[in-house]
Amino acid sequence: MTDLATRARTLLDLHTAPEILTLTNVWDVVSATVVAGTPGVRALATASHSIAATFGYADGENIPLELHLDMVGRIVAAVDVPVTMDLEAGYGDAGEATRRAIEVGVVGGNLEDQMKPLDDAVAAVEAVLRAGRDAGIDFVLNARTDAFVKAGADADRSAVLTEAVTRGKAFLEAGxxxxxxxxxxxxxxxxxxxxxxxxxxLTVISVPGKSLPASELQELGVARVSTGPFTQRVALTALQDAVTAMVGGGTLPADTRPLN
Structure with a gap:
């Protein structure tokens, strides 16, 4: 698939299919090609946290957008499946960030509301969707509300849920x-x-040791489950474990596969 509109439509259809869309977040070309080459994988998502960490930046739009987009563009060019990008909060101009992402081949993206005033958050959603229309594609916006991640440990969960529903419905109504x-x-x-x-x-993130299995999320009507920075942590955990074994006098794991 080389046509952006086709990739975008494919990604959108994957969200509405009966089977839940499982997206493994990647952070560089080799992680992308390994994931894309795994049977059953139908699309990829990038992880802003992981890409930032790769270049030594903290999460939260600290990595320059140009550098971020360069890596995402390399990922898009290396695979043959639709790619959705974590746009964070839009780098100050969600529409422009989306336009530039589309230029490197991205057909979907996450956008954080960061619990900004709802009117401002909805305006950012509309700007992203407008950028998609201007490019002639059905950009698959995964409109994110931070109602839960920004709630304090002692927050009233019922109130947090109500806020998430209010914001989510507003984003859906915006398109x-x-x-x-x-x-x-x-x-x-x-x-x-x-x-x-x-x-x-609804889309959610799979948290190690806490989240429901994808099969159960599907039964609940969830459209998509992604992995965020946790896949990079899985890889780094395996690396640290291998180093620990070597330093302790052992060897690398015997089941290591030549994936690069």
């Missing part, structure tokens, strides 16, 4: 095809969000 609610892992809260947004409108 976003799906809403991303990171930080939600409890079955009851996921079920409530899925019911409030409608079938195949």
């Amino acid at each position: 976003a095809p799906v809403v991303f609610v990171p930080g939600v892992v409890a079955r009851e809260e996921i079920a409530a969000l899925a019911e409030a947004f409608g079938p195949r409108k």
Whole structure:
């Protein structure tokens, strides 16, 4: 698939299919080619946190957008599946950031609301979607609300859920095809969000040791589950474990595969 419109439509269709879309977040070309070459993988997502860490930057738009886009463009060029990018909060101009992402071949993206005033957050969603229309594609915006990730440990969970529903519905009404609610892992809260947004409108992140299996998320009506920075941490955990074994007098794992 070389046509952007085709890739965008494919990515959108994957979100509305009965089967949940499982997206493994990647951070460089080799991680992208390994994931894309794995049977069953139908699309890729980039992880801004992981790309920033690769270049020595902290998460949160500290990596320059030019450098961020350069890596994402390299990923897009190396694979044959649709790629969605983590746009963070839009680098001060969500529409322009989206336009530049589309120029390097991206057909979808996450956009954080950072709990800004709702009118401002909706305007950013509209700007992203407008950039997609201007480019002639159905840009698959995964409109993110930070209601849960920014809630304090002692926050009223019912109130947080209500805020997430309010923001998510506003993003859907503005035209976003799906809403991303990171930080939600409890079955009851996921079920409530899925019911409030409608079938195949909710996306979540898989948190090691806390999240429901993808098969159960599918039963709850979730459209998509991604992995964020956790896949890079899986890789780094394996690296540290191998180093520990070597330093302790052992060898590298016998089941190591030549994936690069």
